[in-house]
Amino acid sequence: MAIVNLQNVTYRYPLTDSPALQDINLQVKEGEFVAIIGPNGAGKSTLCYTMAGFIPHFFKGELTGIVEVAGNETRNSSLSEWVLNVGLAFQNPFNQISGAKYTVFEELAFGLENIGVPREEMKARVQDGMTLTGISDLGDRSPYSLSGGQQQRVALTSILVMQPKVLVLDEPTSQMDPIGTREVFGVIRTMAERGMTVLLAEHKVEWIARFADRIIALKDGQIILDGAPSDVLTSPVLKESGFGISRYTSVARAAQQMGVWKKEKLPVTLDEAVEGFSQ
Amino acid sequence: MHERLSYYVKRDSALHRLNPLTKIILALSIILVSFFSPWYWTAPILLLLVVVPLSFLGRVSKEYFITALRLILPAAGFIFIMQALFQPVGETIIFKFWFLDVTQESLSFAFRIAMRITVMISAFTLFLMTTHPSELMSDLTRRGLPGQFAYVIISSLQILPQMQARAQTIIAAQRSRGLDTESSFLRRAGSLIPLVGPLVFGSLVEVEERAIAIEARGFTSTHVKTSLHEIPDTDVDRIIRWMLILLVILSLALRIWLS
Numbered sequence: 001m002a003i004v005n006l007q008n009v010t011y012r013y014p015l016t017d018s019p020a021l022q023d024i025n026l027q028v029k030e031g032e033f034v035a036i037i038g039p040n041g042a043g044k045s046t047l048c049y050t051m052a053g054f055i056p057h058f059f060k061g062e063l064t065g066i067v068e069v070a071g072n073e074t075r076n077s078s079l080s081e082w083v084l085n086v087g088l089a090f091q092n093p094f095n096q097i098s099g100a101k102y103t104v105f106e107e108l109a110f111g112l113e114n115i116g117v118p119r120e121e122m123k124a125r126v127q128d129g130m131t132l133t134g135i136s137d138l139g140d141r142s143p144y145s146l147s148g149g150q151q152q153r154v155a156l157t158s159i160l161v162m163q164p165k166v167l168v169l170d171e172p173t174s175q176m177d178p179i180g181t182r183e184v185f186g187v188i189r190t191m192a193e194r195g196m197t198v199l200l201a202e203h204k205v206e207w208i209a210r211f212a213d214r215i216i217a218l219k220d221g222q223i224i225l226d227g228a229p230s231d232v233l234t235s236p237v238l239k240e241s242g243f244g245i246s247r248y249t250s251v252a253r254a255a256q257q258m259g260v261w262k263k264e265k266l267p268v269t270l271d272e273a274v275e276g277f278s279q
Numbered sequence: 280m281h282e283r284l285s286y287y288v289k290r291d292s293a294l295h296r297l298n299p300l301t302k303i304i305l306a307l308s309i310i311l312v313s314f315f316s317p318w319y320w321t322a323p324i325l326l327l328l329v330v331v332p333l334s335f336l337g338r339v340s341k342e343y344f345i346t347a348l349r350l351i352l353p354a355a356g357f358i359f360i361m362q363a364l365f366q367p368v369g370e371t372i373i374f375k376f377w378f379l380d381v382t383q384e385s386l387s388f389a390f391r392i393a394m395r396i397t398v399m400i401s402a403f404t405l406f407l408m409t410t411h412p413s414e415l416m417s418d419l420t421r422r423g424l425p426g427q428f429a430y431v432i433i434s435s436l437q438i439l440p441q442m443q444a445r446a447q448t449i450i451a452a453q454r455s456r457g458l459d460t461e462s463s464f465l466r467r468a469g470s471l472i473p474l475v476g477p478l479v480f481g482s483l484v485e486v487e488e489r490a491i492a493i494e495a496r497g498f499t500s501t502h503v504k505t506s507l508h509e510i511p512d513t514d515v516d517r518i519i520r521w522m523l524i525l526l527v528i529l530s531l532a533l534r535i536w537l538s
Contacts, residue, residue, distance in 0.1 A: 080500040088495045095488035099434035102413055109507040111496030116503050
């Protein structure tokens, strides 16, 4: 039974002619880590907003088809109930700071206060969340005094502590250095292993290749590829459509043309590349 | 710079530990008594015997005196001079200034008004110095203030410095592309116009994203909200509040009875 179920979903923003999403069909299993890739303007953010309930509850426009999470349909549910099941963190960390709190600890508790979590449990959840994302030492700082990468961790943690069933992330590592990115991908992987379903829109294909269970490639509002990272990221379709691909794949493809790469399948991660070249 | 966002001075004192509502009522009753009391010397005496000792009790006396010198004294002084010059009361002329008569009566009236203003600003300054904004808002929300209202107040306190910082960034960016910000006044006023667009439209875009972000954290949830910090509200608080309210009623009654 899929926890996320999208059937024939088409969406058009107000005052636009062409749909931002076209006939999307997507089923995601509980605990699955799905990455969404695609060039700018392909509809990644729109898809995230749709799954998180902001379309149709926040953005108007025309939505057809079925959007279901855990058996409930978005249109029959209010946004404030929906966010209990689906958490959303997005790109710009600065705008995700509530502005109502003076320390990071309070900021992380903001969502829990709103949904009425008792005080002791709230403190425990915030502590755990900070440990998980490696920001325990920032608890007393003002959220505005942090760097972009730190703010992004705070934004991610503020959603994690709400313990949604489905986590929707729209480029949550855009302002992070490579170490920060690796750590955050590690955290997302851990959440998926604990049973949280993760949908992640992201450009960093090398990280996706290592951590995601499945990749969906979006182009012009349509799903053009859907499958395991090793299949999607090595597909010739991807290259023709102007997607970023893993440098390991690029190198191996060049090597294949020169006859150096002997395996039939192209690599997407460093380990696969090393293994292939050492044959 | 970003760490200091309000008048709040972080200390541990009896005044800090009082419930925020008690402190609002304390500030308001000091102000109301100084206005209602029929007795001429009420305001100066309140200042010396209540406000100043409270600043010591709250362990913010140093900060209070600095604010008094920099903000309260100039404001009260200005009001004193204006009232003394322009109050057309009294016969006993002390001196003439141009066409204006300064009389003994206008001086005494001006002093009374200036002292009331001093007491008013002082009481609120002490309140702000000893009350954390978020504590105040969670306490008031708990007592039934709409969450949206509390959010608007507290986020504007925080967002103003952010907008200032952004304005600085935009100015720097435009200067690096040759915008003149250092010549004559008119020129500089004119060069502010290209700043307005990015600042205002940027802020509007930001509002939409921020709305999404707080919505994603259940801001409009219909659950009963809880609060991270336990805000003390003791019997002592309740007794103080009732006594203060009685005091205000008493001073109002005295005023009506004596006039």
